[in-house]
Amino acid sequence: MIKIREVDLFENLKRKFDIRIENCPRMFLDKGNELNSVQKDMKCIVKREYSAFDEHLTDDTELKCDTELNHIKPDIYLLRVKKEDIRQILRYLKNSEEYFFERLDCMVCCDRKKDLEIMYLLQSDKYNVKCGIRVEIDKKENQIATVSDIFSNANLEEREIYDLFGIKFINHPDLKRIFMPEDFVGHPLRKDFIIQRLN
Amino acid sequence: MKIIMSSIEKLYKWSRLNSLWPLTYATSCCGIEMMSVSASNYDIARFGSEVFRGSPRQADLLIVAGTLTLKMSPILLRLYEQMAEPKYVIAMGACACSGGMYRNSSYSVVKGVDTIIPVDIYLPMCPPKPESLIDALIKLRKKLNDKNPGGRFV
Known part of the structure; x- marks a missing residue:
């Protein structure tokens, strides 16, 4: 029959950072x-x-x-990490030979009313594994460090998230609106954004 | 003299009605229908409007085909202002007429192009069939023929 063997992929990462694995493929x-x-x-x-x-x-x-x-x-690993560690964890996952998460597929943001959540979707082409890294962001603080120097395509993704959700990315090279006009007021995908209705 | 002027006016009107050149302006799926109108099956050339101009200076007719977003609206206004008189506008599709399905729940769509530029003919469907665009063109020609709108060169 099938050989069953379980390996904890993120054993090393767990030793270094404070992470929690939410889903295993x-x-x-x-x-x-x-x-x-x-x-x-x-x-x-x-x-x-x-x-x-x-x-x-x-x-x-x-x-x-x-x-x-x-x-x-293939399925997806989901990790929940702390906001302060995000740059170190992404750099480690990208560069270390045991993971090679070299590609940032996309960034997902979600307004969960009590807080905001960003998910970084990483893809390892070498091992054919996907991984989602979730970060919670407090609404009062409303900012997170940029990862655009680690993954260069994060530049546009972060501008999009800034445009639609209003999260500020610290040290981002060019943080301005990308979809909405420059003089637009508010961030439209926030739950507290009110759409002007005509009738 | 009056007789000569009126016959010249008639000539102007006849020539203007038979050469309504549209501007190439399409933002979404209505643009596909507009393309098929200009192709051989429906053949808008029968009405003299087959010449889709790339420059607003050379166009008489602005067919606003498709959804107009907030970010696109100053560009449309500028295109309209760059067109030479006399100029006519057809709002093609539900989005251009009133905002369509984006009217109540969208943050980025202009609720009808008539909030920005004056519109002569509304053509609400999603998207309109090519026949109905031809119908709108014929209605516009009738309107121009009946009312004799003031052009600068008459």
Whole structure:
């Protein structure tokens, strides 16, 4: 049957920073497929999670699933980190050889009424792993350090978040509006923004 | 003298109605319909409006095809002001007429182009079929023919 092996990918990171893992990917492998060494290291193959996922799983269906899912099904890791560490953590994840999260896919911002949340979505092309890093931002403080010198495409993403949510990015090279006109008042995707209605 | 002037006016009117050159201005899906109007199947050239000009100086007709956002509105106003008299405007599509589905809930869309520039013909649909754009053009021609709007060169 399937070899089950769980590796904590962020073991080293946990030792260095104060992070909390919120979600771990489920990956399924065909029993015929041999893993290469990198995949073995990066793996958490969880048949037990998969059976929890589907209650009606019998042995036969399991076999069927094994033959169908002969590729690694990627999912996403979610980490929650502290705001002060974000630059160090991103730099570490980008440069260290065990992760190689070299690409910042996008930045997601969300107004959760009590606070704001930014998620950095990272992609490791070498190991085919995705990772989302969540940061909470207090509404009174309303600012965070920029990462545009680490990932250069974060420049435009941060300008967009500043435009629509009003979060200030410290040390950003060119922080101004990108979608709305320059003389626009307010930040439209905030929950407390009031849309002018005509009728 | 009166007879000569009136016949010249008629000539001007006839020539103006049959050469309403639109400006190439399209911001969203209505622009696709406008393109198909100018293509061979519907063929707006039958009404003398097939010449989509790239410059506002050479255009007589501004077809505002598509959603007008807040950031685009000063550019549209400038294009309209750069057009030479006499100039006519067709607001094409629900967004250009009133804001359409963005009217009540959008922060970035202008609620109707008539808040910025005067509009002669409204054509509300989402998006209008090519036939209806031809219909709007014919209605505009009728309007010009009936009312004899004051152009500077008559």
